Amino acid sequence: MSSGERVAKAVLVDIEGTTTSISFVHDVLFPYAKQNVEKFLRDFWKEDDIKHIVQDLQQMPKFADYKALLSAPPTEVDVELIAGFVRYLIDQDLKVTPMKTLQGLIWAQGYANGELKGHVYEDVPAAFEAWRAAGLRIAVYSSGSVAAQKLIFGHSLAGNLQPHLSAYFDTHVGHKQEQQSYENIAKELKEDPKEILFLTDIPGEAAAARSAGLQAIILQRPGNAALADDQKASFELIPDFKPLHNLKLPINKSQA
Ligand SMILES: CSCCC(=O)C(=O)COP(=O)(O)O
Numbered sequence: 001m002s003s004g005e006r007v008a009k010a011v012l013v014d015i016e017g018t019t020t021s022i023s024f025v026h027d028v029l030f031p032y033a034k035q036n037v038e039k040f041l042r043d044f045w046k047e048d049d050i051k052h053i054v055q056d057l058q059q060m061p062k063f064a065d066y067k068a069l070l071s072a073p074p075t076e077v078d079v080e081l082i083a084g085f086v087r088y089l090i091d092q093d094l095k096v097t098p099m100k101t102l103q104g105l106i107w108a109q110g111y112a113n114g115e116l117k118g119h120v121y122e123d124v125p126a127a128f129e130a131w132r133a134a135g136l137r138i139a140v141y142s143s144g145s146v147a148a149q150k151l152i153f154g155h156s157l158a159g160n161l162q163p164h165l166s167a168y169f170d171t172h173v174g175h176k177q178e179q180q181s182y183e184n185i186a187k188e189l190k191e192d193p194k195e196i197l198f199l200t201d202i203p204g205e206a207a208a209a210r211s212a213g214l215q216a217i218i219l220q221r222p223g224n225a226a227l228a229d230d231q232k233a234s235f236e237l238i239p240d241f242k243p244l245h246n247l248k249l250p251i252n253k254s255q256a
């Protein structure tokens with residue numbers, strides 16, 4: 001099936017490499033979080049939600065790995081130790097929930113003070129408008145926290161795109177390369193999986209979505225990772241959202 005003939009009731013979009021450049025995430029957002037994590041933790045160390053995040057971080061097996069790398073073994077868990085651990089996790093691009101939650105809280109300050117503006121490719125707002133005008137719902141699924149997703153679209157270069165979005169999912173629903181996550185999303189959206197179209201840059205995510213019965217298309221945006229030949233053969237590939245601007249509801253739904 002070509003993108004021109006596709007029908008769906010909902011479009012589920014990934015962010016990094018799909019609506020937004022990988023470079024914005026890696027060269028702007030991640031450095032912002034690394035530069036500001038220590039001050040953020042110092043300012044909010046005694047707040048309950050930060051205490052919970054710190055506890056969750058300490059329980060990760062990676063925390064022991066990180067401590068073992070330090071020249072002097074830490075005697076207490078303090079701001080500096082946790083900030084260093086968060087920077088270590090960011091450097092490895094680990095999609096772990098407590099660190100992603102913390103990143104979202106740090107980025108909120110950057111969006112609020114105007115230092116950050118969410119990158120979206122220029123074809124994204126037009127596609128969102130077209131899909132909504134055709135009666136489709138649009139949902140987001142990213143490893144970034146739901147709070148971070150709302151920020152990137154709420155403070156985007158194209159203005160506030162949140163009114164187009166009807167649901168947001170992060171790693172609380174499961175990891176992006178697991179079939180169960182997409183089954184959970186379909187259930188929460190109350191849609192038949194085959195009527196959800198998932199758009200992503202990562203073949204492992206597309207494969208997991210497809211194994212749950214969703215449709216999946218891979219974006220080849222500038223700067224996205226090159227695909228192996230078998231991956232190219234397994235999925236429909238598109239350079240941007242323009243081939244999908246004419247996406248329609250299934251015929252029985254649009255006539256109802
Ligand atoms: C929600 S904006 C920041 C994106 C992010 O933190 C990330 O890890 C990107 O992951 P994605 O699942 O959108 O590829």
Ligand SMILES: [Mg+2]
Pocket residue numbers: 014015016017018200201202
């Ligand atoms: Mg992605």
